Amino acid sequence: MSGTRSTGVRAALVTVPLVLGLLGAAAAPAGAATSRHDTSLTCRGAGVDPGAKVRYRTEALIHAPLRTVWKLQTDIARWPVWQAPVRSAERLDHGPLHRGSVFHWTTPLPPNPATTATELDITSTVRQMRPGSCVRWTGPADAEGLHIDGVHVWNFTAVDGGVLVRTEETHTGPQVDANVPAATAILRQGLDGWLHDLKTIAEARARQQRN
Template identity: 70%
Template sequence: MPGIRTALLAAPVTLVSLVGLAPAAVPAQAAAHPHSTTPLTCRGQGVDPDARVRYRTETLIHASPRTVWKTQTDIARWPSWQPAVTSAERLDDGPFRTGSAFHWTMPVPPTPRTPATRLDITSTVQQLRTGSCIRWTGPADGEGLHIDGVHVWTFTAVRGGVLVRTEETHTGPQVDADVPAATELLRQGLEAWLRDLKAVSEAPSAARG
């Protein structure tokens, strides 16, 4: 997905919780993410400039650039370290590259407005620089929910590890109907993704892999 947990997506928490969230459950600061920050880009392309739902965050991962990149781009293994991802598969063969596509799913529990369903996300890599950045886009669909997402990742080698930055935008009738709630849920999803990526990349087994 545009990546969604895309999030794409993707942020899994974002998409799983979006429909039916009561506005009162969203903190007042949910939409306070600064829009003045220069958007992340990959090969000159960034997130959707017109999207009202957007979030950006980053973390320092104490692991080698190779480990972090391999972990993030090994799509089929996402369910092994991202609890919210129930399935993930590449739709093409060979190295992860521009044009690569992947399909991933997550369960969506019932809400006051929608029944339980499965969210199907299809993401396509639009821009990529190996070891440095990825930009993917694509739809996420479930019963009563449609999101179009754009997701950008950058990976910068720094002293002590890799600085991973990510930014994602969502558009669609459900998210546009409640921007503060959708923004907060996107924040939750992206923060969870980075926590999981950091944990698995820093694990001793990752260094041996």
């Protein structure tokens, strides 16, 4: 389940999904999507939280070179350029993204009964990574009265015509565990939206590179 200001806690959760759902954003389909698979995605042998009740997995074929897709996804500081739900994003270390990298990001939090806060703070830590192939980050997202722990895995595979991007995420926490169907729907909206935005910007960049 995505700057370094006041950091709630959150090392890898994709909280964009949470916010998109709270906003009621209708994310465009990014490709074949489902929340249940026989096996979970992994990166260097590590996957999502096997005990989480809230989980979602989806994928999309992106018609762009692998290097373009990978650079967009791992250039954290530029996420706000192509992801409207990301208000700020900042690496807390330097150089190419690597195992142990930490990044802080924020996203607007619309009115909801769990909190009076207007922004969600996320601090993500990369736990596993294989450049050009996969990345896994973990951690929590926080606002006053709201806490979610998440694990997010991304896989990238070069195929004929582009890159197959697959992603899976789990959420745990009092608020999401209290209403698993609603929390899963929120997560689905967020991940589908993220993939849609990544596909849109990557394919636009690929067209520019060809011209």
